[in-house]
Amino acid sequence: MSGVVALAVTDGMLHFELSLAYEVFGSAPADVDVPWYDVRVCGVDAVRVGRFRLEPDQGLDGLRDADTVIVPGWADTDLEPPAELVGAVRAAHEAGARVASLCTGAFVLASAGLLDGGRATTHWAHTGALAARYPRVEVDPDVLYVDNGSVLTSAGKAAAMDLCLHLVRLDHGSAVANAVARRLVVPPHRAGGQAQFVTAPVPARDDHPLAALLPWAIERLDQPLSVEDLARQAGMSSRHLGRHFRAVTGTTALQWLLTQRIRRAQELLETTDDTVDVIAAATGMGTATTLRRHFNRTVGVPPDAYRRTFRDADAPLSRRQDRPVGHLAPRR
Template sequence: MVRVWNDIMRTLSDMHTVALATAGHLLHFELAVACEIFGTPPREATAGWYDVLLCGPGPARVGPFTVEPEHGLERLVNADTVIVPACADIDVPPPPELIGAVRAAHESGARIASLCTGAFTLGAAGLLDGRRATTHWAHTAELSARHPLAVVDPDVLYTDNGSVLTAAGKAAAVDLCIHLIHLDHGAAVANAVARRLVTPPHRLGGQAQFVATPIQVTGDHLLADLLTWVRQRLDQPLTVTDMARKANMSPRHLGRQFRAVTGQTPLRWLLTQRVRHAQELLETTDESIEAVALATGMGTATTLRRQFKRIVGVAPDSYRRSFRSAKPSDR
C-alpha cells in the first residue's frame, strides 16, 4: 500500500514508528489511549505493527503523574507518525522545542495527528493553516481565534488532511486512532482493535461531537429573552419575522445580532435547537420518531430524519440506541 503525504512517497512497510509527543503538562487519557491502541497489536495484524516511542525534552507531567520519556525530540523528528496528545491548559504555550520538532517532523514527511487540545500545538507549528481542524468543542472558538488561517470545524469527531489530522475530545481520540489503523492495516484489523476496546468499529470523522455547544449570552444581552422564548416554543412554527417581532427589531438587525452571537443565521440556529431538543428526547423518552418530530417542530419523521442526519451525522434511531440512558430495570 502506497500513500503520499506532502508529495513524499511512503509505503506501509516504512510507516512503523509512532512517536508520542510527551512534553509539558498533558492530560493522561489521550496519552494512555494512544499507548494502548498503537502499543498492543491484535492477533489479526499479521503484517507487522507499530513501534511506539515516548519522545520529549525531559520529564513531563501527565495528569497527576510525572513521566520520563525514553527518547528525545530528535527521535520524534525521524518518526513516521507523530501523535500529539492533549495539553492540560491551553493558556500555557506549548514548549518551543516541541513546536520546532513537530514542524520538522512534518517537513520530513511524517504524518502528524493531534488528540483533543493537542491541536493547539499543531496550530503553533503552523500546520493548521489552510487545513480543516477540530478540537474539543469547548475550545474550538479559541483555536479559531488564535489560528485564523485554519478552517476550524466544531461539530466533527476528527479531520483528516492526509498528513495532518486532528481529533476532538476524549472518545474522538479513540476514533481517530482507529481511523489511522484502518488506513494502515485495513478494516478487519481496525475492527479487531475496536472489539478489544469495546468501542464502535469505525465512526466517520464527519459525525458530530454529540454535544450542544452553549451560547454565552448574559441576561442583559439583546437576544437573552428571545433565545429563552424560542427554546420554550420549539414545537411551534416560528419564522424570522416572529422572532424579530418578539425581539422588537427588524429582521435584518436580528440577523446581524444572531451572526455576532451564534455565528449562524436565525433559521440555522433555530434548526440546530430543534435537533438538539430531539437529541434530548431520544435519550430520555420512549416517544416515537413521529412524536419527536412533532415535539421539536419538524412536522414529520421524514423531515426529522433528514435534518438530524445532516446535523448530527447519524440517524435518530442509531442515536437513540447509542445514547439512550439505561432504564432502571436494565441496571
C-alpha cells in the same frame, strides 16, 4: 513493514488522550496477523502528565525518525505551547512524518504552522480560542476529526479514539481496525464529519426504534432502502424518523445510509476480488457508475485506486503522503 509511532509529550499533557493512543498503537489485536507499530514516547526529561510522572523513551529529537507523530491534548491552552515541542513537531513533519493531534493538541500543530490554510478541529469548548489565536486556520467546531492527508486533528476524548482507529484503518484496512475496536470494546467507525455531540444521547433501552432499525438496515444494504422504507420499519412517519436520526446519530437517515454503503464497499474492496459491478450491487448502489461517483466524492479516490493501495504489500504502512486514500468526512 509497520511504521514508528512517536507520542510527543510535555508537561501538562492530558493523560487520557496519551493513554488512549498508546493503547491503540501499542498492542496488536490477537486475532490478526500483521506487523504492528513500533511505539515510542518522546519528550524532554521526565514530564508531568496529569497526576503521573512519565519517563520518555527518548528526547523530542526522536520525532524526526517517526512515520507518525501523535500530539495528545494538553491542559492549559491559555499558554503558548512549549517552543521546543512546536519545533520538534514541525521538523518531524518536514522530514516526512504524518502528524496527528488529539483534542487540544491542535494548538501545538497550529503553533507549528501545520494547520495554516487548512481545515482543523479540536474539542468544541476550545474551537473559539483556536480560531481566534490562529486566524489562518479554518476551524470546524462540528466534526469529530479532520484528515488533511499528512496532518490530522480530532476533537476530544472519544473523538481521539475515532481518529486513532481511522489511522489504523488507513494503514491496515477496515478488518484490522475493526479488530482493534473489538478488543477495546468501542464502535469500529464513526465518520469524521459526524457531530461532536448531539442533543440527546443514544438511548440504552433495547426497545428504542433506532436500536432495532440500524442493524436491520445494515443487514439490507444491498437493497435500495429509502427514508420511507426506514420509517415504515420503525413504525413512524418520515418526519419523526428524521428527528430521531438527527438526535441519535447527528446526521440524516440518507447520509447515514450512504456512509454505511461506502464503508461496506471499502471492506469488500480490501478483502475480496469482486468486481466494482458486484460490489455496487452488494452495497445497494445499483451500478458501478453510481458507486464510483459516490466513492470518489466521499473517500477522495476511485474504488480501483483504493483497492490497489491495500493490495500493495510493499508500501510502507505509515509514511504515505502520496497514498491515494481519503476519508469519510463529508466535504464541506
